[in-house]
Amino acid sequence: MTDESSTGRPPACPSCGRPAAVPASAHYTSEGTVSYARCECGRWLIVLAGQVIGADAA
Template sequence: MANAATRTQPHCPSCGWPAAAPNATHRSSQGSVGYQRCVCGRWLVLVDGRVVGGAGRSEFCA
């Protein structure tokens, strides 16, 4: 049985900051797709609340 307190919030793969609520969402055949800009400047793509990709260059990347 999963406890809500044990669930982890998705994080940016570039800088590790937690992903906030998506700026925009829509339904797709894969589930709920959301887009959110991270504090590092990268756009994150979330499917059902899980980070599945990103776009743009993070200021924290070398």
Template sequence: MTDEISAGHRPACPSCGRATAVPASAHYTSEGTVSYARCECGRWLIVLAGRVIGADAA
């Protein structure tokens, strides 16, 4: 299975709408790759299999 981030698609930040930054950390799970990325607006994003599933409260 190829995750969207590794295929070149970067999901948008739910706060500012910009494409997420390059992941700071990535881990493989049974549901796909989970990664943590910092957006240019300063929020930390949790991305699972190419979709933003969480963000800090900023």
């Protein structure tokens, strides 16, 4: 299950623009659910409350 932003679409990878993949792991925090997902382009994405907040260096 991928978190979705207020637009109803899954967050997109900042490199390739594809929707974030199914999370490899997800954890509940006081700021919302944080999840880690690998995009089809190979980058790891950090998603917090439906927003991509970070990605590994490509």
